[in-house]
Amino acid sequence: MIVVMKQGASSTQISNVVARIEQSGCSAHLSEGEERTIIGIIGNGRPLDHEQIERMSGVERTVPILRPFKLASREFHPHNSVVKINGCVIGGEQLIVMAGPCAIESKAQLGEAARAVKEAGAHVLRGGAFKPRTSPYSFQGLGEEGLRIMADVRQEIDLPVITEVTAPDLVPLVTTFANILQIGARNMHNYALLHAVGESQRPVLLKRGMMSTIEELLMAAEYILSHGNSNVILCERGIRTFETYTRNTLDISAVPVLKELTHLPIVVDPSHGTGKWSLVEPMAKAAIAAGADGLIIEVHPRPEEALSDGGQSLKPDRFADLMANLAPIAQAVGRTL
Ligand code: PEP
Ligand code: MN
Secondary structure (H helix, E strand, C coil): CEEEECCCCCHHHHHHHHHHHHHCCCEEEEEECCCCEEEEEECCCCCCCHHHHHCCCCEEEEECCCCCCCCCECCCCCCCCCEEECCEEECCCECEEEEECCECCCHHHHHHHHHHHHHHCCCEEECECCCCCCCCCCCCCCCHHHHHHHHHHHHHHCCCEEEECCCHHHHHHHHHHCCEEEECHHHCCCHHHHHHHHCCCCCEEEECCCCCCHHHHHHHHHHHHHCCCCCEEEEECCECCCCCCCCCECCCCHHHHHHHHECCCEEECHHHHHCCHHHHHHHHHHHHHCCCCEEEEEECCCHHHCCCCHHHCECHHHHHHHHHHHHHHHHHCCCEC
16 A cells, blocks of 8 residues: 655654554555655555545545555556665656666776766666576676776776675675676576665666566565665666567566556666677667667677677777667657757
8 A cells, every 4th residue: 555645745654654654563664755645564564454544634545556566656656766876866857878888897898898988978887796597607897906907997987887685695795796786587486685775875777577478576575675775776688588580588578567557667678688799889779669668788899799788789989879860759758868
């Protein structure tokens, strides 16, 4: 259930409602909009009588939330939420493009990629230090050394960075280096990890599991939100279907579906979504046209030498072309790039 407070309800009226909710053993989550405050009631406390709550002063009405996700739902937070990262805002009018190599391989490689993507207009640098690979014999990433390289390159080029965290005990380490914590598709159901990043305030990019429904993605987001971190960005990165021509099937329809169901910003990954560099641009355009708030794209200075995901990585000049070609699409849907 959510409690919609009257416009101009006082802070005492709001705290009285919160106290009433907490007495029942549930917890109260506040969404303070420009016009009114909405209080989400979460947890398995004693059932609350909605009529009693509606009689409290300052309360306009209560609304049951029938969907299993609550804090992620549009009912709880009707306006789009935005996530702020060092001066860039994800979920606003401007589209945010995160770009860089799949994996950090060396300082020279990351630096070269970083300078190229920044020059082409990317807003965030991506790069994996801990790489969850399908095969244990594939390159697993440079680990902490990769994070140090990322920190050095960030200082040089002055772009915020996103990198994946793969285990709860790595969250403190990765948080000291990263502006955005990435939860990979393979870890979308890792509830201990979702709990750990939920306790941090660092923005989290949560990728949809390759075999997960939209509702499961939103329930994973709910874990992070309910542990206190409201800075969640969702990522559609393709799901497994019977089609084998592409690495995954990029579910573009997930974008408008998510826009209906949730207030959280949505970013699309056409690199993992297709597995082929030649399909990245058309799918990036489709994602923006469908209403995505941004993109995450793999770019490597020499894809043929990449230690992971070379086949889906763009060369720097192709990434620059993509950025130029996205601008009119962004404009057509009322966004800037
Ligand atoms: C990645 O971003 O490099 C990655 C491993 O992505 P995913 O978790 O979507 O497979
Ligand atoms: Mn990759």
